[in-house]
Every structure is written in structure tokens, then in C-alpha cells.
Amino acid sequence: MLFGIKNAPAHFQRMVDTIFQEELLEGWMVKCNSGKQELLALGHKVSAFSLVIDQNKVAEVLQKPVPKNIKEIPSFLGFSNYYRKHIKTLAHITSSLYKLCSKDVVFEITKERRNSYERIRYELTNAPCLILPYFELPFKLYIDAACSKGLGEALHQSQIVDGEPREGVICHISRQLKDSDTKYGATQTEFLCLVCDPGKLNYYLKGAVF
Structure with missing residues (x-):
């Protein structure tokens, strides 16, 4: 093994996958679902x-x-x-x-x-039904900066459903305030929400209109 015994688990797993490749593929087929809504x-x-x-x-x-x-x-x-x-x-x-x-x-x-x-x-x-994103459409990002509790964001998108535009939730994100964050006022906390947390939404927002 290259680089010593450190890579033994990876080599062993690769060997097992190779030997039982046919059986593994059959196992995956059992888990497949077709013709379902x-x-x-x-x-x-x-x-x-x-x-x-x-x-x-x-x-x-x-x-x-x-x-x-x-x-x-x-x-x-x-x-x-x-x-x-x-x-x-x-x-x-x-x-x-x-x-x-x-x-x-x-x-x-x-x-x-x-x-x-x-x-x-x-x-x-009572959690809302989340919609799946359409990256061709613009997103809407709502922020909620509760100074004493934490930061919250909601990513929405308007989509055409049954011929009518409807706005739905894609995901919610929130985090508690750090000790240093509690020193900010309402305006600064909202800016903090914009600067820090959208990194978690890069998958949706990078290169997109919002």
C-alpha cells in the first residue's frame, strides 16, 4: 500500500466493492422506484x-x-x-x-x-412543504435579525403552479448570536445576517438573481 497502513481502510473497501460489484448493483436495483409520484x-x-x-x-x-x-x-x-x-x-x-x-x-x-x-x-x-428550486428563476431572500435571540433567513421563490404564480419556501436557516454579536444594534445585526449567513446558501445564490 502506498503511504503505509494509513490508507488500509480505503484499499480494503475498494477491494470489497470490486469483488461484490455485481451483488451491490443488484442491491441498488431493489431500492429503485419507478412510476411513482x-x-x-x-x-x-x-x-x-x-x-x-x-x-x-x-x-x-x-x-x-x-x-x-x-x-x-x-x-x-x-x-x-x-x-x-x-x-x-x-x-x-x-x-x-x-x-x-x-x-x-x-x-x-x-x-x-x-x-x-x-x-x-x-x-x-406543522412544518411547511418545501419547494424545489428552479435556477432559471430569481430567488427571494428574507432576513430576520432578532437582536437578543439570533439570526434567521428564509429563501423563497415564486413559481408558476396551475397557471398562477405562487411563492413558496425553499429552506430556512438560523443561528444563535455569538457574544460579540450581541453588541450590535438592529441595523448592524441585519447587515451581519447578510454578510455571514448567505455563505450557507451559496449552492442556491451563487451566480443567481435574488
């Missing part, structure tokens, strides 16, 4: 025009009670973060729960944290 994939219901949260996945989480210890918090936050594109200002909503994950913080489900937990559950069950 929509299908379930990675916790989403996917169609040619939209992306919707699979409510069967959400139902499993809704059946669980309010977290009773610190170990249950990261699991719940990780699940909600997986669907962050569907939830407006998710970082604002989860800020009080994330504080429980910090060191030297006593575990306590306060009224604020319980409200955050219930709000996330509500947002997951």
Missing part, C-alpha cells in the same frame, strides 16, 4: 416539486415524554436539527435547551424550556 427517502416525502417531512418519523418523537435527564436533550435537538430547513428560526427556539448541554449547568426543565420543547414539536408537525 412521490417516495419516502431519508425521513422525507419527496416528489418532483416538493419536500415534506415524513410524519411517521415525527410521530415516534412525539410519543416520547418531556426529557427527564441531560442525556435525552442532545438526541431531541439532533432530531429537530435534521429538519432545520423546514423550521423558521429554529436556533432561536432551541437556544434555552442548548444551554442545558453546557458544563456546570444544573438540569432543570423550566417553563421557558418546556415551551421551547412544545414549540419544536408543534413546528415539526
Whole structure:
């Protein structure tokens, strides 16, 4: 092996893929779907025009009670973060729960944290249907700079549906404010939102009209 044992895992995987190439291809064909209007994939219901949260996945989480210890918090936050594109200002909503994950913080489900937990559950069950982008059309970028909570953005696009123009959501993005960010006023925070976060939207906005 070139460059020593460090590359052993990659060489082994390549060898296995080569030996079982025919079997792997047959396995992929089993997973193929044809002639369907929509299908379930990675916790989403996917169609040619939209992306919707699979409510069967959400139902499993809704059946669980309010977290009773610190170990249950990261699991719940990780699940909600997986669907962050569907939830407006998710970082604002989860800020009080994330504080429980910090060191030297006593575990306590306060009224604020319980409200955050219930709000996330509500947002997951009532999340909007995301539309898939058409890169030939212009985008609309909305920003929400809540000085005390965080930054939020929503990428929209107007598309023709049934002969009429309709504006839909492509994705939501949000993050909490850093300690240095809290020193800015409302105007500066909005500029911060424009300067920092659109990098996460480069896939959509680079070279596009918005």
C-alpha cells in the first residue's frame, strides 16, 4: 500500500466493492422506484416539486415524554436539527435547551424550556412543504435579525403552479448570536445576517438573481 497502513481502510473497501460489484448493483436495483409520484427517502416525502417531512418519523418523537435527564436533550435537538430547513428560526427556539448541554449547568426543565420543547414539536408537525428550486428563476431572500435571540433567513421563490404564480419556501436557516454579536444594534445585526449567513446558501445564490 502506498503511504503505509494509513490508507488500509480505503484499499480494503475498494477491494470489497470490486469483488461484490455485481451483488451491490443488484442491491441498488431493489431500492429503485419507478412510476411513482412521490417516495419516502431519508425521513422525507419527496416528489418532483416538493419536500415534506415524513410524519411517521415525527410521530415516534412525539410519543416520547418531556426529557427527564441531560442525556435525552442532545438526541431531541439532533432530531429537530435534521429538519432545520423546514423550521423558521429554529436556533432561536432551541437556544434555552442548548444551554442545558453546557458544563456546570444544573438540569432543570423550566417553563421557558418546556415551551421551547412544545414549540419544536408543534413546528415539526406543522412544518411547511418545501419547494424545489428552479435556477432559471430569481430567488427571494428574507432576513430576520432578532437582536437578543439570533439570526434567521428564509429563501423563497415564486413559481408558476396551475397557471398562477405562487411563492413558496425553499429552506430556512438560523443561528444563535455569538457574544460579540450581541453588541450590535438592529441595523448592524441585519447587515451581519447578510454578510455571514448567505455563505450557507451559496449552492442556491451563487451566480443567481435574488
